[in-house]
Amino acid sequence: MLELRRVCTFYGNIQALHEVSLTIHKGEIVTLIGANGAGKTTTLMSICGVVPPRQGEILFEGRPIHILPPDRVVALGISQVPEGRLIFPEMTVLENLELGAFLRSDTAGIQEDLDYVLTLFPILAERRRQLGGTLSGGEQQMLAISRALMARPRLLLLDEPSLGLAPIVIQQIFAIIQRVNKAGTTVFLVEQNAHQALKIAHRGYVMENGRITLEDSAHALLANDEVRRAYLGM
């Protein structure tokens, strides 16, 4: 479904990604784990066209998307839940969700998806008239995921959804990610919380200093000595 071929991305003269290649198949949950500053977020920003790669190719369902601006990438069916959630603080929960469907005009379908995300996260239905900035961290993460789902994506990109959340909220969020995946959305999950991520993922990639250093099934990565030492603290 998504394929990165030797992607090199730069910030000015600083190279953040070195020939990153990875593949995500339809229906999978694929995770990208790695330390702070390894290039995980940059990988997502390259996919979305916010920081386009200087070299290499990104193919979505066979067509090159590394040459497209962000709005075209979203229109093709790729949504992102960014690091830090980036909720619009001065807008209501409902307005945040409506903006998720910004590029759509099928009113009936939008309403359907709104009902769907509000059943996934009933707390958002309760808070629909509240300003986004007044929500707790966990609620904001739920809102960010819901907002991304409002675009009815075929590929959902998640950047550190567990960041700063209480363990019980993390469990809840990851359960929802699995549920969304089972409902047919392919998921690319970027995480520092390697243990949680590998538990729900089918396959995983390990990134270090802008390079992919390991690639395997999530099972195998959980058992891998190197991964256990470096990312699982065992």
Next chain:
Amino acid sequence: MDLQYFFELTLSGLTRGSIYALIAIGYTMVYGIIELINFAHGEVYMIGAFTGLIVAGILGTMGFPLPAILVLAALVAMLYCAGYGYTIEKIAYKPLRQAGRLSPLISAIGMSLFLQNYVILVQTSDFVPFPSLIPEFAFLEPIAHIFGSSDFLIVVVSAVLMAGLTVFIKYTKIGKAMRATAQNRKMALLLGVDADRIISVTFIIGSALAAVGGVLIASHVGMVNFAIGFIAGIKAFTAAVLGGIGSLPGAMLGGLFLGLAESFGAGYISSDYEDVFAFSLLVIFLIFRPSGIMGKAKVEKV
């Protein structure tokens, strides 16, 4: 205390403040989206007044009735200035989008000087008489000596335009996208909002509102020249800062506040110091409440 004098000053402050508010909206919206003070905005207001003058001249010789001339002059000025706003952004600011904050600011000042000198070349630097386009309303007769038809029309038209804009920003899809872009440009981008389009819409709306202000004020005062945009622009910018730059209701409130303050200052203290009151207020606000009436102190969250 003379109550009638007080009302007189209040009404003239409202008239003046409405125009400041109309122009301030352009400053504050642009600042909200791209954090730029568009110094050429006052010139767009001035060009709006000249456009109104030209259209009124043409329609007048064709024998149009007064109300029709006024409406058409304002509409043409809005469209024409919308084009100016759009073009100014494309020429002077868009190429500098990645260039930090100082370069577009200097470019704005350059654009302002360019437009003033361009108008001097085509319209001379003299004051040109502007026809009175505003019909006399019979129902205002009893108070016409303190609140004439043009005052009335300025206040009403400004109020309607600002209410319309508020509804537009709050409820339409593009209005929501504008707010989203102002709150978090990167996230808006990730949702598929085309930032360039939003920026263009912002310049178009701000310029069109300034153009209406230009036509109304020119008709009220009865003359225009190339420099009217400078002082009106600085005053409106002051209003936007008083209200809290970036905040739409702040610009409206700030405009009215400044208009009233100037009117009372001129009426009760001395009209020679009119501008001093405005800019003293600006200094006082910048010292004690730099975020303005409606603005919030920016908290950087990590």
